[in-house]
Structure formats: C-alpha cells, structure tokens
Amino acid sequence: MSKEFLGEFEELVLTMVGILQEDAYGNAIVSEIKDRVGRDVNLSAVHVTLYRLEDKGLVKSSMGGATNARGGRRKRIFQITNAGMAMLRAMKEARMDLWKLVPQLKIVLS
Amino acid sequence: MKKPPRFALRFLEWFCPDALYEGIEGDLLEKFDEDVSCLGERKARRRFVWSVIRFFHPEIFLRNRFSLQLINTIMWRSYFTITYRNVLKNKGYSFINIFGLSLGIAVCLLTYNFVRFEQSYDNFHPDVDRMYRLNQTNIWDPAGGVFGSTGPAVAFKLKEDFAEIEEILRINTPYGKVIRHEKPNGDIVAFNEERILAADSNFFSFFDFKLKEGDARTALIGKDKVILSEEAAQRLFGNESALGKIIQVGDERLAVEVTGVTAKQPDNVHFHFDYLLSMYTNRNIKQFEWSWVWTQVVTYIKFRPDADMVAFHEKLNTFADRHAPAALKRIGIDYEEFVKDKGGWKFSIQPVRDIYLHSALIGNRIGPTGDIKYIYILTIVAVFILLIAVVNFINLSTARGATRAKEVGVKKTLGLMRNSLVTQFQVEHILITVVSVIFGLVLMESLRLMVQPLVGINIPVQWSLTFVGVVLALPIVIGFLAGLYPSFYLTSFNVSQVLKGKIASGFRSSGLRNSLVVFQFTISIALMAATIIVFQQLQYFQTKNLGFDKENLLVINYADKLGNQLESFRQEVSQYPGVSSASTSMDIRFSFEDIFMRQGDDKKVSISQYKVDDHFFATTGIQLAAGRAFEENRPSDKNAVIITETTARQFGWTNEQALGQYIVYLGDEIGPQEIIGVTNDFHFQSLRQNIAPMMFFNVRSSMWGDDRTILIRYSMQEPKELLAMIEKEWYQLAQDTPFSYSFYDQELKMQYEQEQRLGSLFSIFTGLSIVIGVIGLIGLVAYSAEIRKKEIGIRKVFGASTTRIVAMMNSQYIKLIFISVLLATPLAWWFLQKWLNSFAYRIDISPGVFVAAGVAELMLAILCVGYLSLRAATLNPAEVLKDE
Numbered sequence: 001m002s003k004e005f006l007g008e009f010e011e012l013v014l015t016m017v018g019i020l021q022e023d024a025y026g027n028a029i030v031s032e033i034k035d036r037v038g039r040d041v042n043l044s045a046v047h048v049t050l051y052r053l054e055d056k057g058l059v060k061s062s063m064g065g066a067t068n069a070r071g072g073r074r075k076r077i078f079q080i081t082n083a084g085m086a087m088l089r090a091m092k093e094a095r096m097d098l099w100k101l102v103p104q105l106k107i108v109l110s
Numbered sequence: 111m112k113k114p115p116r117f118a119l120r121f122l123e124w125f126c127p128d129a130l131y132e133g134i135e136g137d138l139l140e141k142f143d144e145d146v147s148c149l150g151e152r153k154a155r156r157r158f159v160w161s162v163i164r165f166f167h168p169e170i171f172l173r174n175r176f177s178l179q180l181i182n183t184i185m186w187r188s189y190f191t192i193t194y195r196n197v198l199k200n201k202g203y204s205f206i207n208i209f210g211l212s213l214g215i216a217v218c219l220l221t222y223n224f225v226r227f228e229q230s231y232d233n234f235h236p237d238v239d240r241m242y243r244l245n246q247t248n249i250w251d252p253a254g255g256v257f258g259s260t261g262p263a264v265a266f267k268l269k270e271d272f273a274e275i276e277e278i279l280r281i282n283t284p285y286g287k288v289i290r291h292e293k294p295n296g297d298i299v300a301f302n303e304e305r306i307l308a309a310d311s312n313f314f315s316f317f318d319f320k321l322k323e324g325d326a327r328t329a330l331i332g333k334d335k336v337i338l339s340e341e342a343a344q345r346l347f348g349n350e351s352a353l354g355k356i357i358q359v360g361d362e363r364l365a366v367e368v369t370g371v372t373a374k375q376p377d378n379v380h381f382h383f384d385y386l387l388s389m390y391t392n393r394n395i396k397q398f399e400w401s402w403v404w405t406q407v408v409t410y411i412k413f414r415p416d417a418d419m420v421a422f423h424e425k426l427n428t429f430a431d432r433h434a435p436a437a438l439k440r441i442g443i444d445y446e447e448f449v450k451d452k453g454g455w456k457f458s459i460q461p462v463r464d465i466y467l468h469s470a471l472i473g474n475r476i477g478p479t480g481d482i483k484y485i486y487i488l489t490i491v492a493v494f495i496l497l498i499a500v501v502n503f504i505n506l507s508t509a510r511g512a513t514r515a516k517e518v519g520v521k522k523t524l525g526l527m528r529n530s531l532v533t534q535f536q537v538e539h540i541l542i543t544v545v546s547v548i549f550g551l552v553l554m555e556s557l558r559l560m561v562q563p564l565v566g567i568n569i570p571v572q573w574s575l576t577f578v579g580v581v582l583a584l585p586i587v588i589g590f591l592a593g594l595y596p597s598f599y600l601t602s603f604n605v606s607q608v609l610k611g612k613i614a615s616g617f618r619s620s621g622l623r624n625s626l627v628v629f630q631f632t633i634s635i636a637l638m639a640a641t642i643i644v645f646q647q648l649q650y651f652q653t654k655n656l657g658f659d660k661e662n663l664l665v666i667n668y669a670d671k672l673g674n675q676l677e678s679f680r681q682e683v684s685q686y687p688g689v690s691s692a693s694t695s696m697d698i699r700f701s702f703e704d705i706f707m708r709q710g711d712d713k714k715v716s717i718s719q720y721k722v723d724d725h726f727f728a729t730t731g732i733q734l735a736a737g738r739a740f741e742e743n744r745p746s747d748k749n750a751v752i753i754t755e756t757t758a759r760q761f762g763w764t765n766e767q768a769l770g771q772y773i774v775y776l777g778d779e780i781g782p783q784e785i786i787g788v789t790n791d792f793h794f795q796s797l798r799q800n801i802a803p804m805m806f807f808n809v810r811s812s813m814w815g816d817d818r819t820i821l822i823r824y825s826m827q828e829p830k831e832l833l834a835m836i837e838k839e840w841y842q843l844a845q846d847t848p849f850s851y852s853f854y855d856q857e858l859k860m861q862y863e864q865e866q867r868l869g870s871l872f873s874i875f876t877g878l879s880i881v882i883g884v885i886g887l888i889g890l891v892a893y894s895a896e897i898r899k900k901e902i903g904i905r906k907v908f909g910a911s912t913t914r915i916v917a918m919m920n921s922q923y924i925k926l927i928f929i930s931v932l933l934a935t936p937l938a939w940w941f942l943q944k945w946l947n948s949f950a951y952r953i954d955i956s957p958g959v960f961v962a963a964g965v966a967e968l969m970l971a972i973l974c975v976g977y978l979s980l981r982a983a984t985l986n987p988a989e990v991l992k993d994e
Contacts, residue, residue: 026137043141044164047134051169063132070140076133 013049018080025075058084112146118162125171189537206889208546210882214499215550221492224569231378231466235318242459244409254452260409261402267433274417279316279410282308284392290358291346298846308387323353324370335388337370342384380465381477402437430455494633495879501626502886503592509893519608531601539593543585565867631930634879636938638963641872643942650953657792659731663854670818671847688826693725697819698794709772715760723809729823736765737787748810752787757803796861800950891975895982903990912983919979931964
C-alpha cells in the first residue's frame with residue numbers, strides 16, 4: 001500500500017465519484033450518498049473532501065457546460081483518476097484479505 | 111423565481127477563492143431551488159445561510175492564498191531546511207556561534223535594562239519636564255563649587271522675583287532621630303530612624319507620591335504633622351491603621367500626629383523617606399527662615415508651562431547679588447568679602463530628572479546618587495562584549511566560506527539566481543541569531559539572578575515596547591551584518607572557478623579575520639587590565655595607612671542620648687575585659703565645618719571641628735607630630751585646641767610654629783584658643799577626597815556641638831560578648847533609647863561600595879569576554895586544523911617534527927595576541943588614568959598590569975589552541991593522505 005491513507009468519508013466520496021462518472025459534482029454526490037447509504041452529509045464537507053482528494057491526485061476536476069438551472073452557474077465535474085481507482089482497489093483488497101481471516105462459523109464448545 | 115439571501119452570497123463571494131466560487135455557488139443555488147420546492151421558501155433560505163456558513167472552512171478560504179505563493183513557500187522552506195542541516199552538520203561551530211552570541215546578547219540586554227532603570231529616575235512625576243532643583247555656589251567650600259542646598263529664605267525671594275514659577279517646594283533634612291510610640295498598654299517602641307525629612311505642605315501636589323491613607327492636600331498643613339512610609343507604619347503600629355496616632359520625635363519627645371501613610375514609594379526616585387514631617391515641625395525653620403546661609407533645605411521649582419526660560423536665567427544670574435547682602439548683614443558678614451574667593455554667589459537650576467545621575471559633584475542631600483560615568487562605562491563594555499561575539503560569528507562564517515563556496519557553485523550550476531543565494535545566507539544568519547536571542551533572554555535572566563546579589567543592585571526587567579523592539583531588532587541587525595560577507599562575497603564567484611577549487615585556498619589567510627581577532631583580544635585584554643586596576647585601587651583603599659588604627663574599633667552611635675550619664679557609661683565600658691580604652695567625641699565620620707581665624711590676622715579658614723575627650727588620641731591611635739594631647743588634670747585645656755598638619759599648613763605654620771598660637775572662632779564668643787598640639791594627618795573619611803583641615807576642641811569647651819559617639823578599642827577576635835555587655839549597660843542607663851553601634855572597618859568598606867560594584871561587574875564582564883573570545887579562537891583553529899590536515903600530513907611525511915607543526919599552528923595567534931597587547935595598553939591606560947584621577951589617593955598604573963593581562967590571555971589561548979594543534983600534528987599522515 002502507498003503511504004497515503006484515505007479516511008472513511010474520503011473513501012465514500014471517492015467511490016461515489018467513481019459511480020457517478022460524468023455526473024459527479026457536489027450536489028449529485030450528496031444525494032447519491034443519501035440514496036445509496038442513507039446518510040445525510042453536508043455539502044461543504046463533500047466539497048472540502050473533493051478538493052483534498054484532488055490535492056492527493058485521486059480525482060481531477062473540470063468545469064461542465066453552462067445550464068439554465070442553478071442560476072446559470074457551471075458545475076465542477078469531478079472524475080476519478082487511475083491513481084484513485086488503484087487506491088480504491090487496493091483498499092478493497094486489503095479489506096477482503098482481512099475479512100477472510102475472520103472465522104465465519106463460530107463453534108462454541110461447552 | 112425565488113432568490114436566496116443577498117448577504118449570504120456576498121459573504122461567500124468574499125471568502126471563497128475565485129477558482130472554486132462558481133462551482134460552489136452553483137451547487138448551493140441548485141440545492142436552494144430544490145429546497146424551495148420541497149420545504150418552502152423560509153426554510154430554504156435558512157438552510158442556504160447555514161450551508162454558506164458551513165463553507166467558511168479553512169480548507170476553502172485559505173486555498174488560493176497558499177497556491178499563489180507556492181514557489182516562494184517552497185524556496186523559504188528550502189532556506190529553513192538548509193539552515194537546519196548546516197547547523198546540525200557543524201555542531202561544534204553552531205554551538206560556538208550560538209553560545210557566544212547568546213552570552214553577548216544576554217550581557218547587552220541586561221545592561222540595557224539596568225541603564226534604562228537608572229535613567230528612569232523621577233520620570234513618573236507628570237510635570238517632570240517643568241521641575242527643577244535650585245543649586246548654588248557652595249558657600250562653605252573655600253574653593254567654591256556647586257551644591258544642591260539653599261537657605262530657607264531663598265524660596266520666598268524666588269516667589270517674589272519670578273513670575274515664571276508656578277510652585278516652590280522646600281525639603282528640609284532634620285537628620286536621624288529616635289522615634290517612639292507609646293502603646294495603649296504603656297509599652298514604648300523606639301527606633302533610631304535615619305530617613306526623616308520635613309517638607310512644605312504642597313509636597314504632594316509637587317511630587318507625585320501616592321498616599322495609602324490620609325488626605326494629600328491637608329496632611330502637611332500646620333505644625334506637628336507627619337506622613338509615614340508603609341514600612342515605618344508597619345514598624346511602629348503593625349497592622350493597625352496609623353492615621354491619627356501620636357508618635358514622639360527626637361529627644362525632646364515632640365508629640366506629632368500621623369496624618370498619612372504613603373503607598374509603596376517607587377524605587378526610582380532621587381530620595382526616599384520613612385518620616386515626612388510638616389515643615390514647621392522642625393522648630394529651627396521658623397528660627398532661620400530669614401537665612402541665606404543656613405543651607406539646610408533643598409529648594410525645588412516647578413515652572414509655568416509657558417515660562418520664558420531665557421529671561422529666567424538672566425534674572426537668576428543676579429539673584430544672589432540682589433538679596434543675599436541684606437541677609438548676610440544681619441549676622442555681620444560683608445557680602446563682597448564672603449563671596450570673594452568663590453567667584454561670586456550664583457544660583458542655577460538642574461532638572462529633577464537629572465538629579466540622580468548627574469549630581470556626582472553637586473551631591474544630593476536627601477538621597478543617594480548614581481553616576482552617569484559608570485553608566486557610560488557599562489554601556490561601552492556591554493557593547494564591546496556583544497561585538498566580540500558578533501566577530502566570532504563573522505569569523506567563523508568567513509572561515510567556513512571555502513566549504514560553502516562549493517555549495518554555492520553547485521547551486522549556481524543548477525540555475526539558482528544570485529538573489530536567492532543572498533537571501534539564503536541572510537536567512538541562515540538571521541535564524542541563528544534568532545535562536546541566540548532566545549537563549550540570550552534565558553541567559554539574561556540567570557545572569558541577572560547571579561549579578562544582583564553580587565553587585566548589590568536591583569535590575570528590574572521591564573517588557574516595555576522599546577525593550578521588545580530591541581529584542582526583535584537584534585537578530586535582524588546582527589544577522590544581517592554577520593551575513594553580509596558570505597552572502598555577497600561568496601555568491602559573486604564564477605561557477606567554474608569555485609568548482610575547480612581555486613577560490614578555496616584564498617580563504618586561509620584572511621586579513622579581515624586576523625584584524626577582527628586582534629580587535630577581540632584588544633578588548634578582552636583592556637578589560638582584564640581594567641579589572642586588575644580597579645581591584646588594585648580597592649586594595650589600596652583597604653590597606654593604605656590611614657594615620658590611625660581602623661581595626662578593632664567599635665563605635666557606639668548617639669551616645670549623647672545618655673545625657674549626664676555619658677561619662678560614667680564610658681568609664682564603665684573602659685573597665686570591661688578586652689577593652690583597652692574608650693573615648694567620647696563628636697562623630698568624626700562626619701564634618702562639622704565652621705570658619706576660624708588665627709589671632710592677629712584676618713585670614714579665615716573653613717575647618718571641621720570636633721570636640722573630643724582626653725582619651726580620644728589614645729583610643730584612635732592618631733599620632734601627634736608636635737605638642738601634647740589633652741590631659742585630664744589641666745583645667746586650662748578647656749580653652750586649648752589640637753589641629754591637624756593640614757590645618758597648620760592652611761594657616762601657614764610648620765608643626766612647631768603652630769604650638770602656642772591662638773585660634774579665634776568667629777561665631778560665638780568663646781575666646782582665643784591656644785594650640786597645644788598638632789596631629790599627623792589621618793583619613794577618617796573617604797579616600798576619595800583630599801584631607802580637609804580639622805581641629806579638636808576639648809569636650810569641656812563651650813564651643814558648639816552636642817553630638818557624641820563613644821569609640822571603643824577592643825582586643826578580642828569576636829567582640830560578641832563585649833557587645834552584649836555594653837548593650838545591657840546601655841539599656842540600664844538609657845531605658846527606651848535604642849542601642850546602635852557599628853564597626854569602623856566595616857563602615858569604611860561600605861564607602862567604597864560603588865568601586866566594589868564596578869570591580870565585581872568588571873570581573874564578570876571580563877570573564878565573559880574572555881570566554882567568548884577564546885571559544886571563537888578555538889573555532890578558528892579547529893577549522894584551520896581541519897583544512898590544513900593534508901598540508902600537515904605532507905609536512906610530516908617530509909620529516910617535520912610534531913613540535914614544529916604545533917609551533918607553526920600557534921605562532922600566528924601568538925603574533926595576533928602580541929599586537930592586541932600593544933593596542934590595548936595605551937587605550938586602557940588612558941581610560942583608567944581618567945578614572946583614577948577622580949580619587950585624591952590613587953595607585954600608579956604599572957605597565958606590568960598589561961603584560962600580566964597579555965600573558966594571561968596568551969596562556970589561555972595556548973592552552974585551548976595547543977590541544978587542537980597537538981591533535982592535528984599527531985594525526986597519522988597515512989590516514990590523512992590515503993584518499994588522494
């Protein structure tokens with residue numbers, strides 16, 4: 001594993017960026033998390049996390065096209081980078097490896 | 111279309127970096143629209159504001175600030191890293207730099223605080239700029255001069271003559287008295303009190319002293335009122351309120367009412383008091399209120415803010431001429447003749463602020479004085495010590511320039527601008543100085559705790575704005591100066607030359623470095639010589655033959671309080687075991703001057719007179735040069751006097767001629783006094799002054815002078831038991847009058863306290879300067895041994911002996927120290943001669959002192975440097991040369 005670690009919330013946001021593909025921007029991620037995990041998260045927290053992930057090079061961002069909605073403001077669309085994918089995969093595998101070590105059947109001898 | 115709150119959007123726009131603004135605002139607006147449709151406008155607006163506030167997050171609003179300065183931050187970070195690595199890489203040199211600098215800075219900051227404190231005297235009075243003391247020609251000294259006392263009448267004439275004056279205050283000095291207080295249960299507490307003053311009722315509107323108890327406006331109005339200091343009130347009344355209590359002042363037990371207690375008096379005032387009587391409590395004031403020659407008061411003037419000082423000075427010039435003649439006529443003295451030898455009778459004014467430091471010659475009759483001379487000396491010495499430390503810093507960084515030159519070459523090759531290189535060197539030097547200042551502050555504190563008890567002065571550290579400014583400015587100035595050479599010289603080279611190593615060899619014999627080393631050693635040798643001379647002078651004071659035996663002499667003060675039992679007390683005491691003799695006399699530690707004439711002539715001489723008993727000369731051991739001492743069984747001795755050699759000279763006699771002559775006193779009618787003896791000169795007072803003319807009256811004489819002390823010559827080592835016996839006897843006769851004594855030799859030592867302090871301070875400073883200088887030298891030699899390793903190796907291969915190599919390494923520094931001795935000698939000689947000239951009795955400076963200081967310094971240097979050079983010389987050449 002690389003030296004960088006992801007916090008639980010960072011991993012969640014990164015995963016959402018991966019899921020949403022071209023449509024990953026602040027509000028979309030907030031509602032996606034609400035839909036899929038049932039968790040109310042704060043918009044500003046998501047933004048801060050996205051910028052932090054961008055600093056770490058796990059996502060990159062660009063401005064989307066202008067729309068009539070949202071007062072004509074453009075969206076900042078985030079996209080997962082290869083490094084981001086690798087990071088997600090590594091984390092998942094590490095967790096699987098650990099999961100396999102947990103005994104699945106517990107036999108209690110009396 | 112619903113709109114979100116404007117202020118929230120503005121706030122967002124204000125803190126949010128431009129790059130992020132659009133995306134965030136869009137998301138917020140989208141969410142707002144959604145909320146409006148689901149939750150209604152009011153709730154949506156509230157949520158919008160809340161969300162905006164949640165965005166006010168350091169990772170958002172600090173974002174662009176950092177990224178814009180990204181390049182600079184990286185460079186600065188690199189400067190810090192490189193400094194850190196350099197400090198760690200050369201631990202020895204860094205230690206020498208930082209330790210030396212911290213010491214220098216500590217000395218400097220401590221001195222700064224001390225000097226500030228000494229200069230802050232009397233600054234706290236709000237009108238201090240308009241406050242002056244009235245000085246005048248010293249009318250009691252035949253040679254004139256200036257002193258700070260005046261007669262009580264002067265104040266009235268001032269007020270009449272000068273419209274420029276807003277307020278006048280007189281302070282009188284009634285001197286030490288016994289103060290008693292009778293407790294309700296009849297017990298009496300009594301103290302010998304020294305710090306007693308009397309002042310006009312406007313004292314508290316003139317000076318800014320605060321009262322803890324009592325009303326400042328009325329406290330000193332009328333007779334028999336007194337203000338106590340906090341400490342005196344505590345002494346007399348414990349924790350009870352002092353207000354309204356009655357104390358008894360002096361032998362006449364004058365009942366005086368306490369009308370106030372001062373809050374703690376500031377340390378930096380030119381006088382302190384324990385008892386401040388109202389002016390007319392001292393009955394003498396009324397009696398002498400017309401007088402211009404009863405110079406027992408100090409007159410202070412506060413001018414109007416708009417006073418014309420030029421006109422004032424002009425009028426003041428003729429002030430005495432206008433008023434003094436009338437006052438003198440009243441006692442039958444002719445003005446013209448009185449002022450003839452003194453160059454006229456002139457008044458002058460001196461700012462109150464200057465009294466403490468600038469009264470070395472004028473004096474201050476109500477408190478201690480400092481001396482601006484010592485402030486200057488101290489400041490110069492402290493600055494020099496700092497310079498020695500800065501020189502170390504400069505020397506080591508130039509010496510190590512050879513190594514750094516390579517670093518510069520590599521960096522230049524990699525494309526670093528010269529600007530950044532200069533900045534890097536400067537940052538490095540400033541950072542090292544910052545660290546030194548921090549250590550310096552810690553050292554200052556420990557130095558302060560060490561110095562204070564040693565020299566007996568209190569040095570308060572005040573974190574005033576200026577002090578903080580000095581602390582902050584120090585690293586920038588020192589670091590910048592020390593960094594100048596490396597940052598500009600080293601960065602100026604051509605890259606290819608540096609990397610080929612052509613520059614490096616040029617650093618070894620730097621003329622700059624040698625002259626700086628000479629500078630350092632000149633200072634420390636001069637300081638060492640100064641320390642030796644100061645101590646020699648002190649030694650001289652203590653061992654000089656004073657003309658009498660100062661050891662084993664006990665003085666019982668205020669013996670006149672015994673009244674008519676004095677003589678029986680003296681006889682009793684002189685019978686005690688271990689007492690060889692005891693005598694009653696006026697206190698010869700003080701001067702009681704008056705004017706005398708010889709018979710058949712009108713030559714007037716100001717002579718200090720003392721009434722002494724028949725045992726005086728036997729007890730003190732003062733030798734007679736001619737004639738005889740007083741004898742018990744000769745009633746005619748009542749009208750006989752004994753004079754000193756100096757007095758005889760003043761009248762123009764030899765010792766033998768003086769015998770049988772008559773002296774006439776000009777004051778009261780006591781008849782002509784026959785001279786029966788002439789004593790050798792002796793120093794009962796400080797050796798700072800020349801011997802003043804003195805004469806002795808018989809204790810039975812009708813000459814004035816009621817003051818008495820008893821001198822006791824004892825023979826044992828530890829006079830503890832004797833003291834206990836004397837004290838017991840005293841209280842049997844004197845009941846509630848406190849017993850007070852002193853040992854003469856101890857008191858004598860105290861007179862040279864200021865010189866003693868100077869000596870201690872000098873030895874501390876000299877020690878520090880030597881330490882700093884020597885560790886700097888060690889640094890230099892260690893470095894030169896390092897870069898000459900190979901040269902030494904090759905010399906050894908060719909057969910040079912260890913001795914020769916050690917000699918080669920040392921000879922350079924020995925030469926430098928030799929030059930320093932030559933430079934330091936005339937410099938220190940001149941300064942020290944000036945200092946010594948302020949004493950009437952002084953040692954001669956011997957050149958040996960400078961030789962000794964030079965040799966001491968040389969030994970120290972050779973000891974430290976010798977080890978390093980020996981180590982360099984004994985290295986195995988094979989080890990040194992193998993990697994080439």
